[in-house]
Amino acid sequence: MFIHVFIYRFKCLIRDRQMVFWTLLFPLLLATFFYMAFINLNSDETFRPIHAGVISNAAYQQDQSFRSVLTDVSKGEDRLFNLKVASSKEKADQWLKSNRIQGYYFISGKELHLTVKGSGMDQSIMKSFADQYRHDHIAVEDILQTNPLALNHGLMADVSNHQSFVKETSGGSAEPNNILNYFYSLIAMACLYGSFWGMKEIIDIQADLSDRAARINVAPIHKLNAFLAGSCAALVILFTEILILLAYLHFGLKINFGNRAGYVLLTAFIGSVLGLSFGAFVSAAVKKGEGVKTAILMAVSMGGSFLSGMMVMNMKYLVAEYVPLLAWINPVNLLTDAFYSLYYYDSLQRYALNMGMMCAFIVLFCAGTYQIVRRWNYASL
Amino acid sequence: MIIQVKNLVKRYGDLVALDHLSFNVKEGEIVGLLGPNGSGKSTAIHCILSLLKYDKGDIEIFGKKMTPDAYDVKRDIGLVMQNVAVFDELTVYENINYFCGLYVRDRAERKRLVDEAIAFVELEAFKKFYPKKLSGGLLRRLNIACGIAHKPKLIILDEPTVAVDPQSRNKILEGIEHLNAQGATIVYTSHYMEEVEQICSRIVIIDKGRVIASGTKEELKAMITLGEKITVEVFTIEEDQLRVLREQPGIMSVDYVSKQLIIKSDKGNNNLEIVLEFLKANHIGFGRIYSELPTLNDVFLEITGKQLRD
Numbered sequence: 001m002f003i004h005v006f007i008y009r010f011k012c013l014i015r016d017r018q019m020v021f022w023t024l025l026f027p028l029l030l031a032t033f034f035y036m037a038f039i040n041l042n043s044d045e046t047f048r049p050i051h052a053g054v055i056s057n058a059a060y061q062q063d064q065s066f067r068s069v070l071t072d073v074s075k076g077e078d079r080l081f082n083l084k085v086a087s088s089k090e091k092a093d094q095w096l097k098s099n100r101i102q103g104y105y106f107i108s109g110k111e112l113h114l115t116v117k118g119s120g121m122d123q124s125i126m127k128s129f130a131d132q133y134r135h136d137h138i139a140v141e142d143i144l145q146t147n148p149l150a151l152n153h154g155l156m157a158d159v160s161n162h163q164s165f166v167k168e169t170s171g172g173s174a175e176p177n178n179i180l181n182y183f184y185s186l187i188a189m190a191c192l193y194g195s196f197w198g199m200k201e202i203i204d205i206q207a208d209l210s211d212r213a214a215r216i217n218v219a220p221i222h223k224l225n226a227f228l229a230g231s232c233a234a235l236v237i238l239f240t241e242i243l244i245l246l247a248y249l250h251f252g253l254k255i256n257f258g259n260r261a262g263y264v265l266l267t268a269f270i271g272s273v274l275g276l277s278f279g280a281f282v283s284a285a286v287k288k289g290e291g292v293k294t295a296i297l298m299a300v301s302m303g304g305s306f307l308s309g310m311m312v313m314n315m316k317y318l319v320a321e322y323v324p325l326l327a328w329i330n331p332v333n334l335l336t337d338a339f340y341s342l343y344y345y346d347s348l349q350r351y352a353l354n355m356g357m358m359c360a361f362i363v364l365f366c367a368g369t370y371q372i373v374r375r376w377n378y379a380s381l
Numbered sequence: 382m383i384i385q386v387k388n389l390v391k392r393y394g395d396l397v398a399l400d401h402l403s404f405n406v407k408e409g410e411i412v413g414l415l416g417p418n419g420s421g422k423s424t425a426i427h428c429i430l431s432l433l434k435y436d437k438g439d440i441e442i443f444g445k446k447m448t449p450d451a452y453d454v455k456r457d458i459g460l461v462m463q464n465v466a467v468f469d470e471l472t473v474y475e476n477i478n479y480f481c482g483l484y485v486r487d488r489a490e491r492k493r494l495v496d497e498a499i500a501f502v503e504l505e506a507f508k509k510f511y512p513k514k515l516s517g518g519l520l521r522r523l524n525i526a527c528g529i530a531h532k533p534k535l536i537i538l539d540e541p542t543v544a545v546d547p548q549s550r551n552k553i554l555e556g557i558e559h560l561n562a563q564g565a566t567i568v569y570t571s572h573y574m575e576e577v578e579q580i581c582s583r584i585v586i587i588d589k590g591r592v593i594a595s596g597t598k599e600e601l602k603a604m605i606t607l608g609e610k611i612t613v614e615v616f617t618i619e620e621d622q623l624r625v626l627r628e629q630p631g632i633m634s635v636d637y638v639s640k641q642l643i644i645k646s647d648k649g650n651n652n653l654e655i656v657l658e659f660l661k662a663n664h665i666g667f668g669r670i671y672s673e674l675p676t677l678n679d680v681f682l683e684i685t686g687k688q689l690r691d
């Protein structure tokens with residue numbers, strides 16, 4: 001009986017094209033896009049300084065702090081800007097027009113202004129530099145008003161240390177292991193997308209969720225057995241999908257997972273179980289329609305991926321620093337971090353901690369699902 | 382006794398869906414549960430099968446108390462649900478095979494049963510089709526095949542003909558009689574009185590979760606006072622004449638609408654004669670004339686004061 005249900009559940013799941021798309025093809029496509037994006041960024045080996053201009057008017061000469069910050073980030077090997085100082089606005093406009101600079105800053109009154117041509121990575125970096133400066137500048141003024149002595153304690157040095165920040169958000173200077181994190185969280189996202197398989201299993205076993213399930217419920221079989229058989233089929237499919245994704249990343253895109261293949265596979269397996277049990281638990285516990293269930297699973301998978309740095313690398317650090325609890329309960333982050341620490345640290349301590357948290361989640365989800373699925377009859381269909 | 386339901390009460394919040402419902406089904410019967418939409422037929426079926434929790438009552442099937450884990454009871458029951466319940470990802474053959482496999486382990490035996498079920502619902506040409514590709518009528522037939530392939534002793538069909546074309550409907554009804562002839566006991570729910578009248582050996586009429594009458598169709602019709610409905614095409618008739626006609630012996634009611642004189646009479650033998658003589662005596666010209674026996678709708682109407690179908 002177990003085998004019978006397993007085989008037929010397997011057929012049902014594998015033939016669900018929409019699900020196969022979201023759980024297999026979508027991550028593969030995303031991986032390819034990531035790869036292409038990073039290949040382009042990496043083609044220049046290192047970060048290329050941006051040709052930026054500044055208008056040297058009276059206000060600029062007076063604004064010592066801006067001047068020093070700007071010249072600071074425009075010198076040295078890994079400088080942010082190739083700074084060109086224009087004597088007038090006309091001059092700067094002329095440079096801009098002839099593409100000799102990407103944009104220019106100018107000070108009027110106490111305000112910092114930025115003019116750029118077109119849009120692109122360089123322009124956004126220039127803008128985020130300006131934003132950051134304005135932001136810090138206000139902060140500095142505030143601090144100086146309340147605590148004038150701060151200046152003596154290296155405040156300016158702190159504030160002018162923009163370079164690394166701006167360059168990192170750009171993604172352009174990302175070190176190889178930073179790029180890895182994008183792929184790690186992509187794998188984690190794929191595992192969490194496996195929650196849709198869990199949802200399908202629940203819908204097809206709970207008679208109050210589908211009529212098909214009612215048929216199973218009136219048959220002379222043990223409901224939990226049938227559910228277990230179906231879940232095994234779902235796990236086999238999900239784990240295979242994750243293996244395909246890993247193989248594509250490793251052999252196709254040459255993404256480095258370090259030398260711990262066994263641990264990587266173990267992590268992928270635990271990740272699959274986590275995704276599946278999460279989907280099953282949410283679908284069983286949330287007494288709403290399929291649309292709501294899907295929305296929740298989607299929000300957690302995508303939101304979790306975002307917070308673990310799949311779109312913006314810095315997110316992961318920001319969360320870890322300011323909302324550490326969120327990092328510890330975000331299943332996507334646990335998975336990402338497990339992969340990351342496998343690659344990055346020799347000690348397995350942090351890896352073990354992540355795996356432990358995931359296992360705790362799995363136990364929680366499975367126990368919750370069991371409590372709901374083991375009930376035989378329903379208050380309403 | 383195949384099914385015995387005693388004082389079944391089921392509430393959905395404040396709504397009492399089943400109100401001390403009692404009925405039973407004997408071996409070899411085709412019992413029809415007849416009632417308008419929302420009268421509680423599906424709810425009753427789901428309670429009987431232990432799909433739904435109920436507030437009160439006793440349910441026995443094959444003489445045993447029905448519980449969710451009564452596998453030996455469940456093994457001999459086949460259910461055809463009101464909504465088509467099949468897997469879109471499985472073909473016609475696979476669907477039937479899957480459900481049959483939940484009852485029958487032996488593969489050779491199962492293959493034989495599945496082929497038989499497919500032949501029974503005449504879906505041989507569609508074995509490899511996915512449900513999405515089937516028309517409504519064929520889908521209904523697949524739904525039935527999934528419920529009966531394992532040759533159950535008791536088959537419960539919940540409105541299996543809803544939204545089905547007349548041809549498929551007749552096929553389905555014939556099929557049910559055929560299953561019954563082969564020895565299966567049948568419970569059939571419907572809000573179509575014609576169907577129930579056509580195939581059921583006994584009828585339980587349900588309204589608002591209560592049994593309001595039960596018996597063979599003859600018994601049910603004998604229960605009410607209406608004996609005959611006479612319709613006469615009459616071109617003109619005076620108010621006075623209508624009043625006199627109403628006072629004739631055996632006549633229960635007289636209505637005159639759009640040139641049709643509709644006369645309801647009691648169970649006397651010569652009602653038609655009385656009407657004809659009255660028309661002739663009063664020199665009232667008339668055209669076509671016909672007489673009908675009461676239907677289950679009349680039974681329902683007389684007991685509840687409303688039409689079976691809204």
Ligand SMILES: Nc1ncnc2c1ncn2[C@@H]1O[C@H](COP(=O)(O)OP(=O)(O)O)[C@@H](O)[C@H]1O
Nearest residue numbers: 380381393398417418419420421422423424425
């Ligand atoms: N899940 C439910 N929740 C609340 N009320 C319900 C539910 N299912 C059915 N009902 C109500 O119970 C009554 C009986 O419904 P049902 O058994 O489906 O009737 P039938 O099958 O005879 O059309 C109806 O009034 C219906 O609105």
Ligand SMILES: [Mg+2]
Nearest residue numbers: 422423463540
């Ligand atoms: Mg119904």
